[in-house]
Amino acid sequence: MTDIQGSSPSRRALIGWTGAGLALGAAVAGGAVAAANAGNDVDPAAAEAGGAVEFHGAHQAGVATPVQDRLHFAAFDVKTDDRAEFVQMLKDWTAAARRMTAGQAIGEGAYGGLAEAPPDDTGEALGLKPSRLTLTIGFGPSLFDKFGLRDKRPEALVDLPKFPGDNLDRSRTGGDLCVQACADDPQVAVHAIRNLARIGFGKVAIRWSQLGFGKTSSTTPDAQTPRNLFGFKDGTRNIAGTEEDRLKKFVWVGDGDGPEWMTGGSYLVARRIRMNVETWDRTSLQEQEDVFGRDKREGAPVGRAKEHDEPFLKAMKPDAHVRLAHPDSNDGITILRRGYSFTDGTDGLGRLDAGLFFLAYQRDVRKGFIPLQRRLAAHDALNEYIQHVGSALFAIPPGVRDSGDWWGRTLLSEEA
Amino acid sequence: MTDIQGSSPSRRALIGWTGAGLALGAAVAGGAVAAANAGNDVDPAAAEAGGAVEFHGAHQAGVATPVQDRLHFAAFDVKTDDRAEFVQMLKDWTAAARRMTAGQAIGEGAYGGLAEAPPDDTGEALGLKPSRLTLTIGFGPSLFDKFGLRDKRPEALVDLPKFPGDNLDRSRTGGDLCVQACADDPQVAVHAIRNLARIGFGKVAIRWSQLGFGKTSSTTPDAQTPRNLFGFKDGTRNIAGTEEDRLKKFVWVGDGDGPEWMTGGSYLVARRIRMNVETWDRTSLQEQEDVFGRDKREGAPVGRAKEHDEPFLKAMKPDAHVRLAHPDSNDGITILRRGYSFTDGTDGLGRLDAGLFFLAYQRDVRKGFIPLQRRLAAHDALNEYIQHVGSALFAIPPGVRDSGDWWGRTLLSEEA
Ligand code: HEM
Ligand code: HEM
Numbered sequence: 001m002t003d004i005q006g007s008s009p010s011r012r013a014l015i016g017w018t019g020a021g022l023a024l025g026a027a028v029a030g031g032a033v034a035a036a037n038a039g040n041d042v043d044p045a046a047a048e049a050g051g052a053v054e055f056h057g058a059h060q061a062g063v064a065t066p067v068q069d070r071l072h073f074a075a076f077d078v079k080t081d082d083r084a085e086f087v088q089m090l091k092d093w094t095a096a097a098r099r100m101t102a103g104q105a106i107g108e109g110a111y112g113g114l115a116e117a118p119p120d121d122t123g124e125a126l127g128l129k130p131s132r133l134t135l136t137i138g139f140g141p142s143l144f145d146k147f148g149l150r151d152k153r154p155e156a157l158v159d160l161p162k163f164p165g166d167n168l169d170r171s172r173t174g175g176d177l178c179v180q181a182c183a184d185d186p187q188v189a190v191h192a193i194r195n196l197a198r199i200g201f202g203k204v205a206i207r208w209s210q211l212g213f214g215k216t217s218s219t220t221p222d223a224q225t226p227r228n229l230f231g232f233k234d235g236t237r238n239i240a241g242t243e244e245d246r247l248k249k250f251v252w253v254g255d256g257d258g259p260e261w262m263t264g265g266s267y268l269v270a271r272r273i274r275m276n277v278e279t280w281d282r283t284s285l286q287e288q289e290d291v292f293g294r295d296k297r298e299g300a301p302v303g304r305a306k307e308h309d310e311p312f313l314k315a316m317k318p319d320a321h322v323r324l325a326h327p328d329s330n331d332g333i334t335i336l337r338r339g340y341s342f343t344d345g346t347d348g349l350g351r352l353d354a355g356l357f358f359l360a361y362q363r364d365v366r367k368g369f370i371p372l373q374r375r376l377a378a379h380d381a382l383n384e385y386i387q388h389v390g391s392a393l394f395a396i397p398p399g400v401r402d403s404g405d406w407w408g409r410t411l412l413s414e415e416a
Numbered sequence: 417m418t419d420i421q422g423s424s425p426s427r428r429a430l431i432g433w434t435g436a437g438l439a440l441g442a443a444v445a446g447g448a449v450a451a452a453n454a455g456n457d458v459d460p461a462a463a464e465a466g467g468a469v470e471f472h473g474a475h476q477a478g479v480a481t482p483v484q485d486r487l488h489f490a491a492f493d494v495k496t497d498d499r500a501e502f503v504q505m506l507k508d509w510t511a512a513a514r515r516m517t518a519g520q521a522i523g524e525g526a527y528g529g530l531a532e533a534p535p536d537d538t539g540e541a542l543g544l545k546p547s548r549l550t551l552t553i554g555f556g557p558s559l560f561d562k563f564g565l566r567d568k569r570p571e572a573l574v575d576l577p578k579f580p581g582d583n584l585d586r587s588r589t590g591g592d593l594c595v596q597a598c599a600d601d602p603q604v605a606v607h608a609i610r611n612l613a614r615i616g617f618g619k620v621a622i623r624w625s626q627l628g629f630g631k632t633s634s635t636t637p638d639a640q641t642p643r644n645l646f647g648f649k650d651g652t653r654n655i656a657g658t659e660e661d662r663l664k665k666f667v668w669v670g671d672g673d674g675p676e677w678m679t680g681g682s683y684l685v686a687r688r689i690r691m692n693v694e695t696w697d698r699t700s701l702q703e704q705e706d707v708f709g710r711d712k713r714e715g716a717p718v719g720r721a722k723e724h725d726e727p728f729l730k731a732m733k734p735d736a737h738v739r740l741a742h743p744d745s746n747d748g749i750t751i752l753r754r755g756y757s758f759t760d761g762t763d764g765l766g767r768l769d770a771g772l773f774f775l776a777y778q779r780d781v782r783k784g785f786i787p788l789q790r791r792l793a794a795h796d797a798l799n800e801y802i803q804h805v806g807s808a809l810f811a812i813p814p815g816v817r818d819s820g821d822w823w824g825r826t827l828l829s830e831e832a
Contacts, residue, residue, distance in 0.1 A: 110647050111713040115702040122697055123647020127640055186629040190759050198697050205766040211759055213602040224543055231526050231539020281538055281614050286531040297527040343606050343627055350621040
């Protein structure tokens with residue numbers, strides 16, 4: 001439940017006064033984000049109060065950050081040929097993202113400047129808390145065909161292969177850029193994407209976007225594991241935001257991985273996966289549990305008692321999802337999952353257009369999603385109930401270091 | 417923010433034990449809903465703890481109930497010709513609604529009965545709080561062509577006229593039945609609609625559905641007024657859930673209004689209204705404020721200082737939305753607004769498919785929405801920025817009185 005009347009600083013408070021207000025805003029926001037370090041850990045008290053997540057750091061927030069409740073994800077196409085214009089937009093985006101994640105309105109706000117001019121901020125997040133908003137930018141393969149960037153394209157940023165069973169809708173696939181907005185209040189996430197789209201007007205255009213109403217993964221080891229639309233706990237075995245070692249090993253691009261501009265970054269795979277809930281709902285409990293290799297009530301692996309017990313893979317059916325996806329079946333492959341459930345109305349056949357907007361971060365997709373999905377697409381019992389209908393891959397650059405830095409600098413600055 | 421780890425009873429606790437558990441569940445739920453009376457008032461403490469809203473009462477909950485944060489609305493078409501089968505489904509729906517609104521799983525739950533059978537509950541709301549879920553049923557005009565109900569159709573349940581500017585999408589219009597699910601947690605609302613659709617399988621099918629991510633109206637006088645996607649406070653002048661007199665006068669069908677089976681009910685108009693946010697965002701602050709007749713910051717009527725000051729209509733432009741919609745311009749017409757903002761991805765032109773899912777309750781649409789919308793459709797300055805793309809009207813029957821009663825009894829029981 002969104003508590004918009006608690007004690008933490010509201011956007012209104014932050015922008016209410018012009019001169020002193022900004023200083024106060026910065027101070028208060030500084031306090032609220034103090035608990036959030038570059039690893040994007042969040043003080044639970046600050047989170048509870050709808051606090052802010054630090055925007056700056058070695059890595060972008062929104063990857064290892066404890067998963068927020070809601071998502072608005074947008075893929076953009078670039079419309080300008082002018083590199084300088086594109087770079088300026090990225091700088092403007094960065095400034096706006098810095099303010100929005102701190103719970104502040106953009107520029108002079110929704111009623112700042114001249115009455116004769118459109119306001120700098122669209123205003124629908126005024127009075128709402130920062131809500132742990134994170135904004136994470138990514139660069140798609142097609143961006144590197146532009147602006148003379150061909151040589152900078154990371155080898156790891158491959159074109160995803162077609163997997164068996166894929167039924168991709170072109171209008172939900174690809175994109176030159178992406179922004180992942182996560183927040184505990186959906187209005188805050190929607191506001192952020194809309195305002196970035198607005199700043200980008202004429203330079204970029206939204207290609208597709210996806211709202212996610214419920215997180216399906218947790219990166220917080222102690223939290224209650226959320227349930228997906230098949231009613232199972234999802235995210236039990238995931239990389240926790242606090243596991244620095246595993247993040248380093250499996251998620252963050254390391255020093256020698258190359259290219260240099262990606263060091264501290266990651267790779268994001270987004271897949272829109274339809275879940276045929278109507279068919280699933282007519283399936284027996286036994287079949288459901290066989291499909292995952294876990295029980296529905298507790299989430300324990302087959303033959304084990306507790307959710308967090310080590311899975312005993314041989315006790316599962318050979319085609320069980322967990323057995324096939326587990327690192328032990330895949331030479332140790334481990335990804336960080338950060339997906340959200342979606343429901344987008346009803347399809348032409350009266351079925352809910354519902355499913356999982358799967359988001360996975362990894363150090364190298366060639367050693368992460370691709371081999372894993374090859375195996376799942378070929379064998380997973382779950383395939384009877386799901387279908388991949390959208391797909392995209394993005395290089396997630398490293399974090400914005402400080403107030404002088406901007407999204408994409410390591411790729412696009414003159415010195416880069 | 418969804419607090420799934422607070423102190424109030426979780427669904428898991430409520431269904432965790434089979435025998436004693438149900439008794440405990442009932443007792444705990446009873447405690448949680450004790451604060452909510454038939455007028456659907458909610459104890460703020462219970463609400464904050466994600467509590468339950470009482471399902472039974474003279475009126476259905478979800479009308480005068482303080483507006484919850486999220487919405488899942490579904491319109492259904494009837495597929496069966498068998499009246500007895502339809503009645504049985506309504507009874508089954510009622511039993512399920514009674515349990516879900518109390519925060520309990522349906523039937524034997526998601527892992528109750530036999531392993532060989534599909535579970536009674538789809539499970540994705542296990543562990544979540546009741547989240548003030550309300551489920552409100554409505555009957556569309558087309559239902560009365562079926563089951564020999566022609567004579568029972570209320571005169572007030574007219575076919576809505578076509579208004580100037582309407583651009584209705586048939587696939588988002590009409591429906592024999594509707595269920596409005598409101599909750600502070602979207603997963604709880606989505607779970608409810610999905611499980612009702614499942615129970616109705618073969619008897620009804622979803623015609624269209626709409627997710628709303630942010631409430632735009634408040635029926636709680638002291639709460640902070642939410643902002644709509646044009647950045648303005650919305651719902652300032654609305655009927656409060658505590659104003660018994662105005663509810664009686666403008667919302668609830670009275671004794672002599674007829675037909676008898678509707679006494680204690682209401683009429684719901686649903687309109688899917690696209691808001692052209694891209695155009696709006698390029699409009700000056702002055703123009704925006706002129707369009708509504710209120711200022712953006714405070715929400716005060718033109719020429720007044722405070723949001724809740726009495727509007728001085730003559731100070732507004734003649735085509736200002738508030739001036740045209742105000743009761744003083746409409747012989748006192750007053751409706752209860754309960755709409756939600758939506759964002760359903762992007763249209764073919766890269767624009768956000770965003771807007772207001774307008775929901776209005778009234779005692780008689782012929783003296784409520786219809787004359788009001790005629791005026792607005794003809795003159796409202798807002799029309800430059802919005803378009804009505806979906807529409808439906810439903811008769812909302814009175815409340816389910818007790819555990820022996822069911823949705824639609826006053827219309828469909830043998831004695832009715
Ligand atoms: C709609 C589609 C999917 C659903 C409903 C789903 C659901 C689940 C569930 C319930 C679990 C067990 C709990 C847990 O450890 O999180 C799980 C585990 C896992 N899934 Fe999926 N999943 C889906 C798609 C995928 C895809 C596309 C991939 C990767 C290509 C994937 C990779 C994994 C991995 C790596 C695990 C952890 C295995 C382990 O370490 O035990 N899943 N999934
Ligand atoms: C996207 C479409 C719409 C938007 C953005 C919108 C927005 C607003 C706003 C910002 C206010 C002022 C604050 C308040 O008192 O709530 C308002 C008032 C009102 N609106 Fe709308 N509205 C829309 C459509 C409609 C429609 C279709 C109707 C009815 C046919 C309607 C009826 C009213 C009424 C009755 C008031 C209160 C007037 C008063 O008593 O002062 N609105 N609306």
